[in-house]
Amino acid sequence: MGKGGRDRRTSMEGPHDALRPGAPQGGPTLALAVAEPETNRAPDVDEPLVAAFPPRSRDLSFLRAVIDRRLGLLVPPAASHPAVLHAAMRHILLSPGKRLRPLLTLAAAIQLNASEHAVLDFGCALEMIHASSLIVDDLPCMDDAALRRAQPTTHVQYGEDVAVLASIALLSRAFGVAAAAQGVSERARLEAVAILSMAVGSLGLCGGQYDDLRPNPGRSLAATEDVNRRKTGVLFSAAVEIAGHVAGADEAQLGHLKALAGHVGRAYQILDDILDASASSASLGKDVGKDAHKATVIASLGAPRARKLLSEHLAGALAASKDLGPNTEGQEPLRDFMTAAFGELMGPLAP
Ligand code: IPE
Numbered sequence: 601m602g603k604g605g606r607d608r609r610t611s612m613e614g615p616h617d618a619l620r621p622g623a624p625q626g627g628p629t630l631a632l633a634v635a636e637p638e639t640n641r642a643p644d645v646d647e648p649l650v651a652a653f654p655p656r657s658r659d660l661s662f663l664r665a666v667i668d669r670r671l672g673l674l675v676p677p678a679a680s681h682p683a684v685l686h687a688a689m690r691h692i693l694l695s696p697g698k699r700l701r702p703l704l705t706l707a708a709a710i711q712l713n714a715s716e717h718a719v720l721d722f723g724c725a726l727e728m729i730h731a732s733s734l735i736v737d738d739l740p741c742m743d744d745a746a747l748r749r750a751q752p753t754t755h756v757q758y759g760e761d762v763a764v765l766a767s768i769a770l771l772s773r774a775f776g777v778a779a780a781a782q783g784v785s786e787r788a789r790l791e792a793v794a795i796l797s798m799a800v801g802s803l804g805l806c807g808g809q810y811d812d813l814r815p816n817p818g819r820s821l822a823a824t825e826d827v828n829r830r831k832t833g834v835l836f837s838a839a840v841e842i843a844g845h846v847a848g849a850d851e852a853q854l855g856h857l858k859a860l861a862g863h864v865g866r867a868y869q870i871l872d873d874i875l876d877a878s879a880s881s882a883s884l885g886k887d888v889g890k891d892a893h894k895a896t897v898i899a900s901l902g903a904p905r906a907r908k909l910l911s912e913h914l915a916g917a918l919a920a921s922k923d924l925g926p927n928t929e930g931q932e933p934l935r936d937f938m939t940a941a942f943g944e945l946m947g948p949l950a951p
């Protein structure tokens with residue numbers, strides 16, 4: 601995860617490429633000694649985690665490969681009954697997303713000198729929740745999207761009935777994975793499950809999505825930012841707060857983590873809305889223009905001021921990482937994460 605926007609792009613063409621699996625990378629060779637699950641066997645969370653997970657690795661592509669490998673083990677194989685349902689779950693979960701939420705969990709853990717092994721399954725649980733939410737977000741009754749992660753959306757590929765069940769199954773599996781996480785205190789595990797529950801529920805993502813679909817034209821900027829916090833920010837907050845609990849963070853550190861995630865979540869939805877209005881479907885791998893009628897920050901402020909607010913949130917997030925302080929090796933992986941996640945996506949948007 602290099603600083604300074606490695607392979608930084610100067611156009612909107614393919615802004616996600618450097619964050620996608622398979623993008624050219626330096627960094628350590630991936631050599632994971634994890635057994636593939638046998639067909640028709642339920643996933644076994646007691647299977648060894650990654651055997652060759654270099655400590656303190658901050659290489660984004662490497663960490664993403666670790667996450668993907670683990671995700672593949674945590675859900676039933678596509679061939680196991682009911683095969684179509686499992687194929688639909690794997691279709692969305694293992695498709696080439698950026699894995700920002702689990703990466704953020706790992707970055708926070710590394711900055712807090714905690715074991716990245718200990719938070720990996722929580723990161724995977726977050727990615728399952730995210731994937732579940734993407735299935736729902738794309739349904740005809742929601743944003744009605746046909747393309748997601750450069751492939752057909754789950755309901756287009758498998759039908760709405762299967763898509764809804766796959767979403768519920770992923771969500772349910774996420775809580776099972778979190779509840780069974782190894783190598784953490786019982787208290788941290790319980791905190792994590794409670795945090796995930798709050799993040800998904802009516803006071804979090806579901807409530808945010810509800811309000812997002814009911815765009816009141818007179819909605820204030822503050823109200824719109826609160827919708828963004830609930831529909832998008834909560835999973836970023838959960839990512840760092842869970843890492844904080846695993847690391848035994850004190851109140852001051854948790855405060856910095858919450859401040860950081862608050863800014864990251866708001867910044868990320870503004871960026872997503874800017875890309876929705878300005879980038880191509882081919883470069884994003886998903887439908888664009890789906891939020892043109894929504895009460896977005898761009899609708900409130902116009903694009904130039906929305907970009908300024910995005911920059912302010914990013915500055916706030918970077919300041920929070922600085923307040924948290926580097927790890928014992930002098931590294932600031934949260935800063936590196938933000939540089940990678942936003943730098944590559946923003947390209948020419950950067951002020
Ligand atoms: C898309 O999230 C939905 C939003 C909250 C904006 P991502 O941009 O992280 O999507 P993937 O996971 O990379 O596909």
Ligand code: IPE
Nearest residue numbers: 733734737743831832872891
């Ligand atoms: C979705 O926001 C947030 C979720 C909870 C999935 P968007 O509707 O803007 O996400 P995209 O653009 O479809 O990925």
Ligand code: MG
Nearest residue numbers: 737742743812
């Ligand atoms: Mg939406």
Ligand code: MG
Nearest residue numbers: 737738743890
């Ligand atoms: Mg959408």
Ligand code: MG
Nearest residue numbers: 872873876891
């Ligand atoms: Mg969007």
